[in-house]
Structure formats: C-alpha cells, structure tokens
Amino acid sequence: MTLIERHKKAAEILPVAGSLIGGERYTSGAVGNFDHINPATGQAQANIALSGTDAVDAAVAAARAAAPGWRNTSGARRREILEKLAELIIKNGEELATISTLENGATMGFGATRFVSMAAEWTRYYAGWADKLDGLVVDTQRDEAFVYTIPEPFGVVGIIITWNAPLLSLAMKTPPALAAGNTVVLKPAEFTPFTSLRFLDLAKEAGLPDGVLNLVIGGPETGAAISAHAGINKISFTGGPSTATKIMQSAANNLVPVLFELGGKGANLVFDDANLAEAIPYSATFSLVNTGQGCALPTRLLVQRGVYDAVVEGVTAVVSQYITGDPLEMTTFAGPLVNDAALQRVSGIIEKAKAEKAGRLVLGGNRPGGELADGFFVDTTIFADVDPQSSLAQNEVFGPVLSIIPFDTEEEAVEIANSTAYGLSNYVQTSDMRRARRLARDLHSGTVGINGTGNMHVGAPFGGVGISGFGREGGREGVMEFVSTKTVLIG
Numbered sequence: 001m002t003l004i005e006r007h008k009k010a011a012e013i014l015p016v017a018g019s020l021i022g023g024e025r026y027t028s029g030a031v032g033n034f035d036h037i038n039p040a041t042g043q044a045q046a047n048i049a050l051s052g053t054d055a056v057d058a059a060v061a062a063a064r065a066a067a068p069g070w071r072n073t074s075g076a077r078r079r080e081i082l083e084k085l086a087e088l089i090i091k092n093g094e095e096l097a098t099i100s101t102l103e104n105g106a107t108m109g110f111g112a113t114r115f116v117s118m119a120a121e122w123t124r125y126y127a128g129w130a131d132k133l134d135g136l137v138v139d140t141q142r143d144e145a146f147v148y149t150i151p152e153p154f155g156v157v158g159i160i161i162t163w164n165a166p167l168l169s170l171a172m173k174t175p176p177a178l179a180a181g182n183t184v185v186l187k188p189a190e191f192t193p194f195t196s197l198r199f200l201d202l203a204k205e206a207g208l209p210d211g212v213l214n215l216v217i218g219g220p221e222t223g224a225a226i227s228a229h230a231g232i233n234k235i236s237f238t239g240g241p242s243t244a245t246k247i248m249q250s251a252a253n254n255l256v257p258v259l260f261e262l263g264g265k266g267a268n269l270v271f272d273d274a275n276l277a278e279a280i281p282y283s284a285t286f287s288l289v290n291t292g293q294g295c296a297l298p299t300r301l302l303v304q305r306g307v308y309d310a311v312v313e314g315v316t317a318v319v320s321q322y323i324t325g326d327p328l329e330m331t332t333f334a335g336p337l338v339n340d341a342a343l344q345r346v347s348g349i350i351e352k353a354k355a356e357k358a359g360r361l362v363l364g365g366n367r368p369g370g371e372l373a374d375g376f377f378v379d380t381t382i383f384a385d386v387d388p389q390s391s392l393a394q395n396e397v398f399g400p401v402l403s404i405i406p407f408d409t410e411e412e413a414v415e416i417a418n419s420t421a422y423g424l425s426n427y428v429q430t431s432d433m434r435r436a437r438r439l440a441r442d443l444h445s446g447t448v449g450i451n452g453t454g455n456m457h458v459g460a461p462f463g464g465v466g467i468s469g470f471g472r473e474g475g476r477e478g479v480m481e482f483v484s485t486k487t488v489l490i491g
Helices: 003-013 053-071 075-091 093-104 108-127 166-179 194-205 220-228 241-252 276-286 305-320 340-356 410-417 433-442 475-480
Strands: 030-037 044-051 146-153 156-160 183-187 213-215 234-238 258-261 267-270 300-304 360-363 381-384 401-407 425-429 447-450 483-490
Touching (some): 003 044, 003 093, 053 146, 053 183, 053 220, 075 108, 093 166, 093 194, 108 166, 156 166, 194 213, 220 241, 241 258, 267 410, 276 425, 300 410, 305 360, 305 381, 305 401
Parallel strands (some): 156 183, 183 213, 234 258, 267 300
Antiparallel strands (some): 030 044
C-alpha cells in the first residue's frame, strides 16, 4: 500500500467538520470553506465550513446560558465528569492519535501517541482540583468583621489553541477552566479542527452538559471576534507573539484578562563535565521531536569548547539515523510540516542561513524526494558553528532545524542563552549541581530543565517570560488562572 493509499484509508475516521454550539451543529452563516490538505500527501482530504462572528455570538450566548448551572454543579460532579473524560481519552487513544497525524502530520511513534497519554494525565489532574478550590478565613481581631474568601469562576472563557499539538493544548487549558466552574468558547486553528471535534464528542459522552463547552471553527477573524466579545470574561491563547499582540489589544477594550503561552527559542547548555553518553542522544532527539514544531524545544544547542567536536559529531550521527517519512508509521521520527506555508517558511529560513553563512551545514538542508515529494517534508537539518546573533539563532524556526553554538565559559553561555527576546524553556547538561543551581537562577525563562528532563510536568506551572508570554498552565497556578477571588466581610 502506498503512502497516499494508507492516508486515504485512515482519513475515513475524520469527523465531519463544523462548529458545535450548545450541543448542536451550527449550520448558519458560513463565511467560507477551507480545503484541509493532508500534510503528508499534499492532497485535500476534507472540506471545512468556516464560521464567522454570528457563530461567536451564538457560542457566547450558549456559554452564558449554561454558566449558572455549571457554576452551581458540585465540585464532586465536575470532578467525576472530567475523570470520565480522561478515561475516554485513553480508551479512544489510537483514534485521537491518528486524527492528529492526519490533520497536522505529528508522527505516531514520536508525537501523537505521547500527546494522548499527556492529555489524559492533564485532564485527570485537573479533575482532582474541581472539589478542592477552597477559600480562606482571615485571622481578624474579636471586635472586627468576620472575613473569608470565595474562589469563583470568571464566567465564560475564550480558549484559542494552536495547531502543533492540539490535543495536549486542549487538555492544558479546557479541564482547568471547567474544573473551576467556567464555561468555554473554544477556537482551534482552522487547519486542525478534527481533534477538537472529537474532544467535544468525548466530553459530551463523559456527561458535560450542553453549552458548557462550545466549538467555533473559523479563521483569524473568528479569533478576533472572540477576543473582542463583551461576553467573554477571560482569554487563554497559545500561539505566536504577533497574534497575541492583536488579542491583547482587542481584550483591552473590555479590560479582559489574558493568558498567553507563546513561542520560544530554548537553549540547551552542554558543559565539559556533562555525561555525554546521555547528553548527546537527548540533545539530538528532544530538539527535533514533533518535527521541531514545538515552542519549548531546545533548538539552540550551546556546547562548551572542550567537548564541542565530540557533541557535534555525536548529535549528527544520532539524527542521521532517524527516519523522515510517513507519520502513520511507528518507526518514523520526523513527519511533514503542517502545511505548505510552513514548508515555504522553513525552507526559506534554511536557504537564508546558507546564503548568509550563519553556520556550517552538517546535515540535511534539502527536501526529500520519492513518495514524500508531494507532502510538506523537510530533511532534519543541523547547522554547526552558528553565529549566536544571526537570524537563525535569534528567531523561532518551528521546523526540524537545530543550531549548534560553541562557548568557552559559563558566563558566555548564559549571555548567549539570554540573548533572545524569548524566555520559555532552557536546559542544562552538567554534573556540577552547584553550577546547575546557579544557571537555574541566571537563565531567563519560565522553565529550566537539568540533565535530560522534559519541558513540563502536569503538577508544576509552565509558561514564559519576555515575548514567550505570561500566565501559567499546570499545577495549582494553572487552575487559579481561571478563578477570581471574592472577599466577604460579615459584621
């Protein structure tokens, strides 16, 4: 069976795309249609009706109508529904992973399947918070008022998610908002709507009442309508800084608070004393997982001069063994980019880096041929000796491109790592724990991973500084983002 045949067969599971409002398919006022292109084949596999501002109005109205009932639903019942949703995510995991692969090209073996388990974990975690959002009693003098606080939901939360890991992004935002008693108007990226559609089906099966979670499928103007809507009480957005700026400007008109998880240009600092047997495969793999389409990936590899040549050689050897190919195959490491625009952008970045001699190309730099030629594939690419001030080193690529940069001292490494406007995640590989603790403070980012860690944990806050955004997802801080605290004084 050819790649095209495999994907046509797999696409039979894709749900019919359309906005879902108040538990019903919304069929009015389509503002256009969008041909969804399978990123692995370059062929259209679905036609998507795009909704406009009238659908946003209807979704907000449905969410506001459902808000009193959901707010007054006991925390224990909200917990039960979210726990059931987590179970259904696992039960339908293969289907959800396949849908993700078909809509954005995430590989089954190194992305989509992992996102399923993470989404279930985040949903289950925030289910546990639903009945634990307690207020506080203030210690007052005997002749003063009795004072206590009540944690309350904001009301209607507008959630706008990105395309690179839609299931995980859904699970990081929607369960904490629902656990806190909010209702939601959700907008996925228009070219990755299928995961959200299936997520809503599972939420309804889990017992979520109609109107509590509403889905609007549309383009940028739909997201703008959510951001500017007077009926939205908070906005949570994952995406790029330029879009976040527009959202913030719109939200400012209604003084609506926002949570932004934006881009990154993470640095991975490998010191002379690092365990190279572990640091090399980690540095090679983690930087390029999900075909490099991740905001918190360590796409700048900073290596101390004493082990620089060994690390460049080792990382190149590891990456050269990875397979770029059909994302439905479990052995494939790197799949296609999400669409043709991403392909043209990443290819342009690679060609610009070559032309400017921003670094020494040691692997990749081209497009694969054969049956991959019609998809949006780029070879996994490594540049060594990269100028830390070059565009390649300073700007987010969001593709399978790794930049390797030498350094001599700890101070120089910190200076290079902190030289970008981003501040999401950084990483350190060293056997010196005093150094690790120093760097944890010195590196300008919301997260610092030391010696082979991932970039997030469900029980800990995740988010950025600088143009990587503000607000936190994960842990107690993640649910408190969706809670407003009321103070009560009784005389």
